Amino acid sequence: MGRLISNILAHGLSPDIIIQQLNGISSTPVISNGRIVKSIPDAISLAFMMNSDLSAKDVRPEGGASGRLCPICGYSLVFQEGCLTCVNCNGKVGCS
Numbered sequence: 001m002g003r004l005i006s007n008i009l010a011h012g013l014s015p016d017i018i019i020q021q022l023n024g025i026s027s028t029p030v031i032s033n034g035r036i037v038k039s040i041p042d043a044i045s046l047a048f049m050m051n052s053d054l055s056a057k058d059v060r061p062e063g064g065a066s067g068r069l070c071p072i073c074g075y076s077l078v079f080q081e082g083c084l085t086c087v088n089c090n091g092k093v094g095c096s
Contacts, residue, residue, distance in 0.1 A: 001041065012069055012076030019045045068093075 005018055023046075027039035037043045068077045068084060075088035084093040 001044070005044070015048050019048050021045075023049075 008018055009015065022041040022044050025039045025041040029036050029038045031037070032043070035046065037046060069075065070077055070086035070089065070091055071093065072091045073086060073089045075086055077084040077086055077093060079085070085091070086093075
């Protein structure tokens with residue numbers, strides 16, 4: 001499951017895809033922090049939902065895929081030198 005999630009993010013797809021696919025999968029439910037967690041996949045989807053307000057820069061290493069797409073050409077953005085940089089047109093977004 002970890003490899004699949006990593007590949008989804010590395011190819012610039014939205015974490016929403018992960019949330020949609022894993023949310024609600026049931027096994028033996030437990031209560032964690034006042035929430036019902038139905039399974040490990042469900043817990044992963046909840047973690048993505050709880051951290052969706054984090055910027056990609058907060059959770060991605062230098063040179064790693066951001067999960068975002070270039071507003072200019074639609075290709076994947078990666079972190080390079082403090083900016084989101086397009087792998088296709090080299091456009092820079094959100095430089096710090």
